Amino acid sequence: MSEDSLPPAPLRSPLHDRHVELGAKFADFGGWTMPLQYSGVVEEHTAVRTAVGVFDVSHLGKAAVTGPGAAALVNATLSNDLAKIGPGQAQYTLCCDDETGGIVDDLIAYYRDDEHVFLIPNAANTAEVVRRLRAAAPEGVEVTDQHRDFVVLAVQGPRSDEVLAAVGLPTGHDYMSFVEADFEGSTVTVCRTGYTGERGYELVAPDTVGVALFDALLNAGAPHGLVPCGLGARDTLRTEMGYPLHGQDIRIDVTPNEARLGWAVGWKKDAFWGRDALVAEKEAGPRRRLVALESLGRAIPRPHMSVSLVPDVLLGEITSGTFSPTLKKGIALALVASVVNPEAQVGVDVRGRRELFQVRPLPFVDTSVRGS
Structure with a gap:
């Protein structure tokens, strides 16, 4: 095999050496070697729900x-x-x-x-x-x-404001708004957003100050219970909220109508990519929909497990499935035929056993009381 035919080497975050020092376990995410977990998914997940965590999500594009x-x-x-x-x-x-x-x-x-x-x-x-x-x-x-020009750090959890204030960054602005601030002579964009459902911020900073910013957050966050979090906890947190993940819940063969993302479509605009196809599908009704499923027993669902109404009537499959650390039970997102009743019970094939799940509304966990 020639060098030209070899797959490209995985990319690394500018913070990679820090993650190694912190004892992270790594996995591939979109061609990047990124932290999967440090102390453990459940512990990191719980820290974000109850205090605050920091994620390196520099693999995201820019x-x-x-x-x-x-x-x-x-x-x-x-x-x-x-x-x-x-x-x-x-x-x-x-x-x-x-x-x-x-x-x-x-x-x-x-x-x-x-x-x-x-x-x-x-x-x-x-x-x-x-x-x-x-x-x-x-x-x-x-x-x-500009994929490799910036780091992106997500500070998420009820105590995220205290952590950012301690390093001199702005807090308290409206959800989905951003403010630019100075950090060690560089401009950092601080946006009130995140992928966890908790109150939080995402910081976009030049890669040249990424390590210093990460260190400052860890030091300032220690009194507030901040822990470094890997993308394993980010996945369980976003699944509890019902946030879709591209490559699993949404992809090129799934439309916004099917994924219940019609709210992110400007239907009154004259033009956007896919407008004609999506308007026609919306009027006719999509043949599939993304639904939330909660285990009625001890089963833990995983992607690609089949979903059926009765044993011989296949409806679709699990797209995201995990154990919910907050609810202490299995939860899933599934792409199934639109005929499924919003209150139906369905079967999921978990290692050859048909386990019962309840179709339910999202989110699985209500974080609104914490001011997300």
Whole structure:
């Protein structure tokens, strides 16, 4: 095998050596070697629900859309309506295939002004999102892949404000809004967002100050119960909230209508990728829907396990399944036929045994009382 035919080596976060020192166990995430866990998934999950944790999510993509008409390009291609927000606000949106309406990626758009929009797609999809935007960009608009230029740190949990204040970063701004602040001479973007359902912030900083920022958060957070958290806990936390993960719950053959993400589509816009296909599907009704399932016994569901209404009537399959550290039971997201009743009991094939699960509303865990 020639060197040219070898797969590319996994990328590493600028904080990789710190994670090694902290005893992290690693796994591949979208071509990046990232921390899976430190002290353990349940302990880290519980810290975020009760106090505060910090995640390195620098594997997430970063792309800049700049120039006259930058915001107009984003609004004419991505699903959500950028006109609904203003400078200093962020928005969850989707990059859909123009022909099928399938989800190429879900991402966050940071709207700085009409000439500057910063995007955070998923790691594995960054190059494809950038490619599609570049192909659609008019003269004067530049789409730049900045995947390796920044670190992204997520400080999540009820005590996240105290931790950020202790390192001199702004807190208390509205949900899905961002503020730029100075940290050791570099500009850090502090956005009130996250993937856990808890109150929290995501910090986007130049990679040159990533280690110093991470160390400062660990030191300042110690009195508040902060622990470093891996992506294993991030997965259990987001599943408890019903937040979809690209590559599992959403993907190119799943549409926003099927994934119950119609709220992230600007249906009144004249144009966005996939509009015709999605409007037609919405009017006809999608054939599948993403639903939440809760175990009625001790079974722990895993992706690709089949879901049936009765033993011989296959409905679909689990897309995300895990043990909920908060509820102490198995929970799942499943893509199933739309005929399923919102209050139905279904069977899941768990290692050859048909285990009963209850269809239920989301989220599995209500964090609203904690001011997320």
